[in-house]
Amino acid sequence: MCGIVGLLVKTPALRERLGELMVPMLIGMTERGPDSAGLAVFGQPLPESERKISLYSGLTEDGADFNWLGLGHELKAHLGVSAQVEAKGNHAVLSFSLAPEVVKRWVKEHYPRLHILSTGRSIDLYKDIGTPAEVAARYGFAGLKGSHLVGHTRMATESAVTPDRAHPFTAGEDFCLVHNGSLSNPNGIRRMLEPRGIRFETDNDTEAACRFLEWRLREGDDLEVALQKGFEELDGFYTFLMGTPDKLALIRDPFACKPAVVAETDDYVAIASEFRSLAHLPGVKHAHVFEPAPEEMYVWNA
Amino acid sequence: MERLTFDLATTSLRELNTFLHTDAREGKVEAVTVVNPDGAHNIAVGLDCPITVEVVGHAGYYAGGMNKSATITITGSAGTGVGENMMSGKVHVKGFASNGAGASAHGGLLVIEGDAGLRCGISLKGGNIVVGGSVGSFSAFMAQAGTMVICGDAGDALGDSLYEAVLYVKGSVKSLGADAQFEPMTDADIATVAGLLDKAGLDHDPKAFKRIASQRSLYHWNADANQEY
Numbered sequence: 001m002c003g004i005v006g007l008l009v010k011t012p013a014l015r016e017r018l019g020e021l022m023v024p025m026l027i028g029m030t031e032r033g034p035d036s037a038g039l040a041v042f043g044q045p046l047p048e049s050e051r052k053i054s055l056y057s058g059l060t061e062d063g064a065d066f067n068w069l070g071l072g073h074e075l076k077a078h079l080g081v082s083a084q085v086e087a088k089g090n091h092a093v094l095s096f097s098l099a100p101e102v103v104k105r106w107v108k109e110h111y112p113r114l115h116i117l118s119t120g121r122s123i124d125l126y127k128d129i130g131t132p133a134e135v136a137a138r139y140g141f142a143g144l145k146g147s148h149l150v151g152h153t154r155m156a157t158e159s160a161v162t163p164d165r166a167h168p169f170t171a172g173e174d175f176c177l178v179h180n181g182s183l184s185n186p187n188g189i190r191r192m193l194e195p196r197g198i199r200f201e202t203d204n205d206t207e208a209a210c211r212f213l214e215w216r217l218r219e220g221d222d223l224e225v226a227l228q229k230g231f232e233e234l235d236g237f238y239t240f241l242m243g244t245p246d247k248l249a250l251i252r253d254p255f256a257c258k259p260a261v262v263a264e265t266d267d268y269v270a271i272a273s274e275f276r277s278l279a280h281l282p283g284v285k286h287a288h289v290f291e292p293a294p295e296e297m298y299v300w301n302a
Numbered sequence: 303m304e305r306l307t308f309d310l311a312t313t314s315l316r317e318l319n320t321f322l323h324t325d326a327r328e329g330k331v332e333a334v335t336v337v338n339p340d341g342a343h344n345i346a347v348g349l350d351c352p353i354t355v356e357v358v359g360h361a362g363y364y365a366g367g368m369n370k371s372a373t374i375t376i377t378g379s380a381g382t383g384v385g386e387n388m389m390s391g392k393v394h395v396k397g398f399a400s401n402g403a404g405a406s407a408h409g410g411l412l413v414i415e416g417d418a419g420l421r422c423g424i425s426l427k428g429g430n431i432v433v434g435g436s437v438g439s440f441s442a443f444m445a446q447a448g449t450m451v452i453c454g455d456a457g458d459a460l461g462d463s464l465y466e467a468v469l470y471v472k473g474s475v476k477s478l479g480a481d482a483q484f485e486p487m488t489d490a491d492i493a494t495v496a497g498l499l500d501k502a503g504l505d506h507d508p509k510a511f512k513r514i515a516s517q518r519s520l521y522h523w524n525a526d527a528n529q530e531y
Contacts, residue, residue, distance in 0.1 A: 279340030
């Protein structure tokens with residue numbers, strides 16, 4: 001069992017309150033996913049030439065005492081790039097004007113236990129083990145701002161409880177996916193993707209879905225075509241919620257084995273595994289509440 | 303008639319259910335209103351007395367499950383397994399219902415004014431279900447006894463491996479499951495549909511429904527069927 005939440009605000013003024021509105025949604029899904037939590041938030045994109053990466057130091061020896069500013073200095077010394085560092089405990093967002101592959105390769109070589117959570121111009125990503133309330137407090141989720149986000153609370157069934165196996169998963173740039181359910185053919189998907197040079201970081205089944213869909217997008221499919229191929233290739237039980245810089249997308253398996261409910265008003269679209277995560281939202285009593293149908297694509301534009 | 307209100311924003315669900323299982327059973331009130339249900343699970347489960355419960359808002363999983371004698375109304379939507387294993391009484395959902403509505407109900411009446419999700423009436427054992435909207439795939443799977451009236455459409459594999467339950471559908475059926483078949487409507491069928499629509503408070507022409515029941519070809523092992531049904 002797991003919980004998924006998503007929130008897309010239509011009213012620009014609500015972008016300031018994105019995190020504050022989302023935290024009770026995430027905490028509402030604690031019973032469905034008490035072991036880990038995470039979220040990806042999409043905001044105003046950086047200029048074309050810039051990129052940012054979210055990093056997690058919880059797996060390094062220094063943990064939350066990791067010297068992020070030192071990392072910034074080393075990047076300057078080795079790569080000649082001035083990275084802007086926004087750090088909090090075991091998490092940092094590094095922004096820079098350089099090909100992200102160059103920076104990520106350097107980080108992997110020099111700090112192999114530093115986990116790269118996400119790459120892109122819009123996405124910031126946070127995930128860790130602990131209850132949703134603990135994780136939300138650890139990273140100050142209530143203060144997050146942006147146009148939309150994708151969140152997850154995990155009750156692990158398919159792989160161990162570790163920060164890197166928490167959701168959301170990312171692949172490529174500015175793409176993330178959360179999953180409630182379990183896939184039955186993740187290893188087949190891996191065997192198809194790995195010869196194409198696509199590398200996996202964990203043994204988690206959701207990572208296979210994430211990398212498959214991102215691969216299709218990178219090959220030129222639009223989101224709808226990629227999701228259609230997902231229906232054809234991904235076998236198992238799933239409700240997937242995905243984020244891109246300008247979209248939230250949701251699909252459910254043909255048997256609708258895993259739940260989802262949507263509440264939409266003039267101000268926002270909110271998605272959760274269960275209504276109890278939506279009950280606190282402003283105006284929800286008059287929202288259009290519905291259950292997404294199985295094997296249908298739901299795409300909302302930010 | 304004495305009516306008591308429970309606000310689940312300030313009162314615990316356990317307090318509500320304990321009241322419904324003790325004081326309500328002793329006849330201390332005739333009706334209970336539940337406000338701010340906010341999707342909580344297990345609202346008014348296992349009731350065992352002829353009380354009236356109105357849930358104002360959206361209910362979570364298993365609302366009115368195992369109901370006996372009580373009349374439970376949910377003004378919003380209901381989560382998975384509403385009215386599951388009901389024995390008697392009535393559960394009435396004004397909005398939509400999620401998967402597995404009325405699963406394994408032995409008796410009573412479940413009314414869903416909106417759409418029902420997948421597997422509605424799965425393993426029905428004698429209860430009656432009236433759905434004002436459409437039902438999802440695999441509804442009435444292995445339904446053994448009882449009646450389902452579907453005023454909208456049905457998804458895939460309706461009535462798969464049906465026993466003696468009878469289904470009536472007004473709209474289209476995407477596909478029938480193994481061993482389910484359309485049968486002619488008799489006057490008795492029209493009367494059954496009319497009676498259930500009346501009890502549900504829904505206005506449809508009972509003559510516009512189609513009857514679906516079991517071919518009974520799965521009742522006995524057929525060594526020549528080669529697993530093709």
